[in-house]
Amino acid sequence: MEYLYILPVLLFSVIVHEISHGWLALRLGDPTARDAGRLTFNPIPHLDLFGSIILPAILVFTGSSFFLAWAKPVPVNPANLRNPRRDDVLVSAVGPFSNLVVGLGCAIMFVLSIHILGAPDPQNISVGRYAADTVLNMFYIGIPVNIALALFNLLPIPPLDGSHILASILPGRLSMMYRQVGFAGILILVVVMRLEPVRIAFGAAQSALMIPYNFLIQILT
Numbered sequence: 406m407e408y409l410y411i412l413p414v415l416l417f418s419v420i421v422h423e424i425s426h427g428w429l430a431l432r433l434g435d436p437t438a439r440d441a442g443r444l445t446f447n448p449i450p451h452l453d454l455f456g457s458i459i460l461p462a463i464l465v466f467t468g469s470s471f472f473l474a475w476a477k478p479v480p481v482n483p484a485n486l487r488n489p490r491r492d493d494v495l496v497s498a499v500g501p502f503s504n505l506v507v508g509l510g511c512a513i514m515f516v517l518s519i520h521i522l523g524a525p526d527p528q529n530i531s532v533g534r535y536a537a538d539t540v541l542n543m544f545y546i547g548i549p550v551n552i553a554l555a556l557f558n559l560l561p562i563p564p565l566d567g568s569h570i571l572a573s574i575l576p577g578r579l580s581m582m583y584r585q586v587g588f589a590g591i592l593i594l595v596v597v598m599r600l601e602p603v604r605i606a607f608g609a610a611q612s613a614l615m616i617p618y619n620f621l622i623q624i625l626t
Contacts, residue, residue: 415461418551420448427480433486435485456475502555519541
């Protein structure tokens with residue numbers, strides 16, 4: 406049942422993530438995403454058959470201990486950016502940053518929902534209370550989901566945002582070799598995310614980033 410709360414928030418969050426890349430690229434001189442029709446909240450242009458549908462379904466139905474999903478990357482042409490080396494870093498970094506902002510929005514909506522709908526009540530089994538608790542759960546779980554998306558996308562494994570940031574910092578020849586890993590990095594990523602030390606470190610980072618969100622919820626409720 407938990408995935409019922411995750412999926413709508415996850416879909417919205419990955420769309421915001423991709424739109425933010427295209428929006429900032431446009432502001433910095435590259436209209437590629439806009440011209441491709443990717444600056445839209447319509448989910449259809451953003452869905453990736455494997456990353457948005459097949460892989461998440463496999464992980465859900467096999468009871469995987471980790472959850473991965475992504476949208477179709479927004480096209481960005483660094484040659485159009487006013488300062489390609491710097492701006493490529495900014496365009497890449499704004500995606501994970503947008504997820505932290507969406508997480509903040511989820512925290513605020515969770516607090517507002519508590520004030521409007523009331524706190525969860527496991528003793529109340531009415532349809533109305535169930536619907537209210539579903540809304541509350543959806544907003545609250547949106548916080549760790551978006552933190553996970555931000556951390557996940559900052560991993561320096563192609564084609565994630567972290568790899569674009571690292572590639573922009575590396576010297577020219579080494580950067581070109583690193584970028585050539587491309588989508589083969591997805592296989593590396595699946596293996597890496599199954600390693601226990603990586604999952605422990607990832608979980609610890611996620612828990613640490615949850616602290617200010619939970620603090621905000623406490624002081625507002």
